[in-house]
Amino acid sequence: QVPLVESGGGLAQPGDSLRLSCAPAAGRIYSSAVMGWFRQAPGKAREFVAGIRWSNDRTYYADSVKGRFTISRSSAKNTVYLQMNSLKSEDTAVYYCARTQQYGTTQPADFVSWGQGTQVTVSS
DSSP states (O other): OOOEEEEOOEEEOTTOOEEEEEEESSSOOOTTOEEEEEEEOTTSOOEEEEEEETTTOOEEEOTTTTTTEEEEEETTTTEEEEEEOSOOGGGOEEEEEEEESOTTOOOGGGOBOOOOOEEEEEOO
């Protein structure tokens, strides 16, 4: 499995915005793929954040981020994005992207090609 590479994390204050990016280390994202963003805070399990079907832009979100985060993609850039607005301290985590063939799943075990993650820290 070709790993994915995340970028765009950093330090933000509550209420700020950040945009994360994710692209394959090599090759292209196939139209049958569903791309997902997850996050993992220290001492906590990895949790689903958002997913998008590459072929038709259908999206789904965790309740905790609905209305604040937006997942999108660029076929031209072979990249999936996570726009994070109105950040809260509880959004602090390492954010990962991964892919699956199952639209609607939120289980990490259903995803492959995990990247190394990018740290997002929200603090005043």
